[in-house]
Amino acid sequence: MKDLLRRLTSIPAPSGREEQIRAFIQAEIKDYCDDLTVDTMGNLIAFKRGGKTKLQFAAHMDEIGVIVTAIDEQGFLRFGNVGGIRPHQLYAQRVRFPNGTAGVIGAEKVDDLKQLTLEKLYIDIGAASAAEAKTKVNVGEIAAFDYPFVDLGQRVVAKALDDRVGCAVLIEALKRVTKPQNDLYCTFTVQEEVGLRGAKTAAFGIEPDLGIALDVTGTGDTPEAPKLAMKLGQGAAIKVKDVSLITHPQVKELLTMLAEKNGIPYQFEVLPFGGTDAGAIQLTKAGIPAGVISIPCRYLHSPSEMIDLNDLEAAVRLVVATMEHPITL
CATH class of the missing domain: 2.40.30.40 (Peptidase M42, domain 2)
Structure with a gap:
């Protein structure tokens, strides 16, 4: 995972210029899905057959x-x-x-x-x-x-961890899932940083029954930090609310149940700023139940963002557990 993160963050791909990162991810996952398409906006959509429920995961490829x-x-x-x-x-x-x-x-x-x-x-x-x-x-x-990846052991620092870490989670989950119980639409979206644009059009085309974004979240574990509950190394964060989304109660309960059932460390996230692709997915057509699995990250929207690899692993395990759980809403 560390090497995958190193390669993902080394590729420059600001919003609207995601060609290089899309090509890299496409080559990385082509052997782990049943179909791979690029839509009009430039979203990369990997489809894996598994069941009746249409489950969309979204991780954005672009960076500031x-x-x-x-x-x-x-x-x-x-x-x-x-x-x-x-x-x-x-x-x-x-x-x-x-x-x-x-x-x-x-x-x-x-x-x-x-x-x-x-x-x-x-x-x-x-x-x-x-x-x-x-x-x-x-x-x-x-x-x-233009800043290099820095290996600090269990923690790493790089530019564009927002949201190459979400891309890494989705890539690794696709490689690990063995018995998907839902039709999976693993969406690597464009232009999230300028208005959740790729997720909006991708969800409109997919019409999922449930949507889950994979993204970073802020932390409250540095000196005189904002009073936030999220901390590095405490597990994947299950979002409750941010500016763009109040997580659907059934989605929050589902993710919490799966984390506890599988012994996956987790924490709850309430973020008083920002938003993710889930905010756009939930408002598509007549509305879609949506939530977010977040990876705590320090120094957001800077060239030196920091995450803990334990949280990354917890997020992968939770995504795989969701993929392999038959979902009915």
């Missing part, structure tokens, strides 16, 4: 990034956000464009950190003029953050 909005006369790139980024965390961070061009984020002088907005930031790609910069990068190009 930046998009070039203008190039000034000195060759510095002005940029906007792709997904949720915090300006005060960006100074001196590195980014890389699809053609390999690398840059570092600089900032204009500000007297107060509160004045540090995206408009005060720029990307320096080492160009001495606008003409030189335009030979490397054009307006409208999207870059991902």
Whole structure:
């Protein structure tokens, strides 16, 4: 799993530019499903036959990034956000464009950190003029953050663990499941970070009976952290609520029962911010019961996110248990 995470997080794939990560996942799972398709939006959907109930899992492939909005006369790139980024965390961070061009984020002088907005930031790609910069990068190009995977033993740090960790869980579950009791639609979605877009269209086409997103969640286990119950190393998190979703009671009860029955460590998640693909799935057509299996993660939406591999393993086991449990709602 650690090597899979290393490979997944090394691939740049900001929202709307998921081609590389999709190709990698497609090659990784092609021998573990009955059908593999890519829909109009770019979602990768792996189907595995198993039963009458249609169960959709969703893990998003995209990551946060930046998009070039203008190039000034000195060759510095002005940029906007792709997904949720915090300006005060960006100074001196590195980014890389699809053609390999690398840059570092600089900032204009500000007297107060509160004045540090995206408009005060720029990307320096080492160009001495606008003409030189335009030979490397054009307006409208999207870059991902460029940081290596770090192995800390039982915990790892990387960019894009939101949500390559969810992709890793779904890939590994597909490899482990032996007797699926439901028709499985394992969906690797696009453009989650900019509005849950891929999940919305995928669920519309699949029309599942139940939907479960796989994503990260914040923690409350660092100094002076927000008062959140989730902690690294305490197991998979079964979501109760976030901004986009109140988990369907039957889904919460199902996941809790399966965790307890199979001796899988778990914790409950109530998140006062953010949302996941489940928020879009539940509102599809006439409504779909939906929930989330989350992996606790520190330093969300930064180039240095951290997870515990025990939580990752617990999430895989819970997904497999759900796949192999005959579901009726």
